[in-house]
Amino acid sequence: MDRGMVIIVGALLTFASSWLGLVLLPYRQLQNQQPYTASPGDDPYPRQLSEKALAGVGVYSANGCLYCHSQQVRSARFGNWWEGGEMKTGADIRRGWGNRRTVSRDYLHDRPTLLGTMRTGPDLANVGSRYSPAWQHQHLFNPRSFNAWSTMPSFAFLYRREPVEGGKRAETALRLGREWTVNPGYRWRPTDEEWDRILASQPGLADALKAANPGHFDVATPEGKARLLDFWLTTEEADHQVVPTADADHLVAYLLELRKAETPLPEAKE
Amino acid sequence: MGVTLTPPTPADRAQAARERREIDSSCRGPVLHYAASAVAWLLVGTTLAVVASVKLHSPYFLTGSEYLTFGRVRMAHLQAVGIGWSAMAGMGGACWLMCRLSRATLLYPKLLHVAAGLWNVGMVANVLxxxxxxxxxxxxxDSPPYVAPFLVASIGIFSVWTAATFVRRREPHVYVTQWYILAAVFWFPVLYLVTVGMIFWVRSTGVMQMVVNWWFGHNYLGLWLTPMGVGAAYYLIPKIIGRPVHSYYLSIIGFWALALFYSWAGIHHLIGGPIPAWLATASTVGSMMMFIPVIAVAINHHMTMLGSFHVLRYSPALRFTVFGAMTYTAVSFQGSIESLKDFSEVAHFTHYTVAHAHLGAYGFFTMVMFGLFYYMIPRLTGREWFSARLISLHFWCDAVGISIYFVSLTVGGWWQGRMLNDPNVPFGNIVEYVRPYLFTRSVAGCLMGVGHVAFALLLVANLAGWGRKRGIGPAYFVAPAGKPAAGEPAPV
Known part of the structure; x- marks a missing residue:
């Protein structure tokens, strides 16, 4: 046989062996998996995502959330640490990332499946059980408004800063201090001169702040003024509000429906 | 092997040189098209890499822009360097190596220009x-759905052309580099089509997509980039030092063992994940078996070099190639060990894996490609590199850069993994702990970027015809022992 044919046929055979073993066999094994129903009449698990959440999957994958957040809870035998002279296992579950390990059935309806391979941030398999919608919105808008140490990007571009119409705030508007909302994505703080100008232009402001935050400080001194500024920055802007766009709503809807490690499954028992 | 050859006469040598020039001129256009595009993608990819890297430790850097949010830049970076630079560098090099080793001219080079153009169009659409x-x-x-047709059309043309060049060979002996290239141009298109089909068209259920995903992800490196990198090193090392490969039989073992075992290795990326346990075990076995081809290749590359290390002092192409070949041995050993469950338990989900991936894709593959370019391009353009100092700058920036990169993320990533496995460590502490290591990585990335700019300058200068004409000796770091720096005619 020609040398070239040997190489091509050999390459084909070795390649086919791995395709058969690593792709076709598991494909056949997993292909007919069905949702689980604990007893007749119960809702099958996993449920299909709502339409909003499905749109949220698109936002999640377009922005590469997967590159910092996994969606898989590892087994109670995985992840070990020493505690009181004893080796313990099951770090993922102990961190509160899920009640049990996730198994293939949890991902039945996922497309794309967003398992992830990196934990720069915490695992999100069960994040829907941990936080409220308001928390999610504020955290996405600027994660550092909750955790100063967070290195997660701000997703302020999923939100709109707009003037308040007719003095009435939208119900969905974020309840955040002006330090986070004046310059979305950043933490804003005026310089001393700017702060002086703001105080001068709003005569009642200093007194109102002082009244709302009783304590021993002298607003005439620089320290006192800086302290006043700290109070002012945590108050909401009166004339502007930050509201989620449809994308932000969808993303949060998806995050809230992420509850992969709750419903008991027989095969997840260990 | 016990074959005695009659030494070639001057007339034979002249005839062989004429033939080589003819072959080089037939493939000059497309190979340079691929090479220049590759370097352009390298610069794009490096820029994206630095942006993404800085964002990981300084979240306010370029925040507020939806186009430059970390996740998107991270995806664009991988595509630019993985599918842009690496694949195009490999294809350009493979085309030239195949022509040279088959002693065949390239037929209809214009069609390969079309292939390179299609790949570039696909990549622009991909990154943007x-x-x-x-x-x-x-x-x-990660590429958007409209990218695949361009890549498939392009690789289709390229693969058929590479095979056609091989079929037209006039050299009866088939060298090991040709095996690797021939197998790679067959593997990659099939791999790509099967994967895209099974993830996006057939719509496999849930975790099955991930299984196919990692089967692809690992084989992209194992069956596409590695064969081209190893193949190029198999060509360059013996060629530059003027000695035959250490063992012909070992090269056969190395090739077939790689073909069989590498393709089985990918699923260890999902160890501990929600997949059938036997799958991860099968892949761990494949990964451990990789010791065989890696050791075979290591013996062959390093034993060939034995006694010729002084050449590293002056030959740029060899220095890059040997750096890459040595890294290949190291990164493959590390990879096999990483596939073990106990090791993976810590290293998975951390920057440790990122360090490993860069050691493979950069320390090995990219460095070998640099070596190949330094050797190949002067032969195609007829111009030497205009500054040995700039080559030296390129080498040291990259070698030191990837070393810092690897050490910082390996150490940081390992402890990140240890802390993730201890639920008593609050998550915020882990984030803060890793930050200085990520900052170090950004510095290393900038250093590598400086090297890439130096390389791009050299390439532009060479293509623009600013270097010395070939014929009075290549650009060496220092004058080789016993030879004047420039004087003797260079081997073509």
Whole structure:
């Protein structure tokens, strides 16, 4: 046989062996998996995502959330640490990332499946059980408004800063201090001169702040003024509000429906 | 092997040189097209890499822009360096090596220009599409849906042309480099089509997509980049030092063992994940078996070099290639060990894996490609590199850069993994702990970027015809022992 044919046929055979073993066999094994129903009449698990959440999957994958957040809870035998002279296992579950390990059935309806391979941030398999919608919105808008140490990007571009119409705030508007909302994505703080100008232009402001935050400080001194500024920055802007766009709503809807490690499954028992 | 050859006469040598010039001139256009595009993608990819890297430790850097949010830049970076630079560098090099080793001219070079053009169009759509928010978050396959047709058409042309060149060979002996290239141009298109088909068209259920995803992700490196990198090193090392490969039989074992075992290795990326346990075990076995081809190749590359290390002092092409070949041995050993469950338990989900991936894709593959370019391009353009100092700058920036990169993320990533496995460590502490290591990585990335700019300058200068004409000796770091720096005619 020609040398070239040997190489091509050999390459084909070795390649086919791995395709058969690593792709076709598991494909056949997993292909007919069905949702689980604990007893007749119960809702099958996993449920299909709502339409909003499905749109949220698109936002999640377009922005590469997967590159910092996994969606898989590892087994109670995985992840070990020493505690009181004893080796313990099951770090993922102990961190509160899920009640049990996730198994293939949890991902039945996922497309794309967003398992992830990196934990720069915490695992999100069960994040829907941990936080409220308001928390999610504020955290996405600027994660550092909750955790100063967070290195997660701000997703302020999923939100709109707009003037308040007719003095009435939208119900969905974020309840955040002006330090986070004046310059979305950043933490804003005026310089001393700017702060002086703001105080001068709003005569009642200093007194109102002082009244709302009783304590021993002298607003005439620089320290006192800086302290006043700290109070002012945590108050909401009166004339502007930050509201989620449809994308932000969808993303949060998806995050809230992420509850992969709750419903008991027989095969997840260990 | 016990074959005695009659030494070639001067007339034979002249005839062989004429033939080589003829072959080089037939493939000059497309190979330079591929090479120049590759370097352009390298610069794009490096820029994206630095942006993404800085964002990881300084979240306020370029925040507020939806196009430059970390996740998108991260995807665009991988596509630019993985599918842009690496694949195009490999294809350009493979085309030239195949022509040279088959002693065949390239037929209809214009068609390969079309192939390179299609790949470039696909890549522009790929990177811009991802930044615009069309990325798909399937690792290694993040490209928007409209990109695949360009890549498939391009690789289709390229593969057929490479095979056609091989079929037209006039050299009866088939060298090991040709095996690797021939197998790679067959593997990659099939791999790509099967994967895209099974993830996006057939719509496999849940975790099955991830299994196919990692089968692809690992094989992209194992069956596409590695064969081209190893193949190029097999060509360059003996050629530059003027000695035959240490063992012909070992090269056969190395090739077939790689073909068989590497393709089985990918699923260890999902150890501990929600997949059938036997799958991860099968892949761990494949990964451990990789010791065989890696050791075979290591013996062959390093034993060939034995006694010729002084050449590293002056030959740029050899220095890059040997750096890459040595890294290949190291990174493959590390990879096999990483596939073990106990090791993976810590290293998985951390920057440790990122360090490993860069050691492979950069320390090995990219460095070998640099070596190949330094050797190949002067032979195609007829110009020497205009500054040995700039080559030296390129080498040291890259070698030191990847070393810092690897050490910082390996150490930081390992402890990140240890802390993740201890639920008593609050998550915020882990984030703060890793930050200085990520900052160090950004510095290393900038250093590598400086090297890439130096390389791009050299390439532009060479293509623009600013270097010395070939014929009075290549650009060496220092004058080789016993030879004047420039004087003797260079081997063509």
């Amino acid at each position: 599409g991802i930044l615009a928010g069309h990325g798909r978050s399937v690792e290694w396959l």
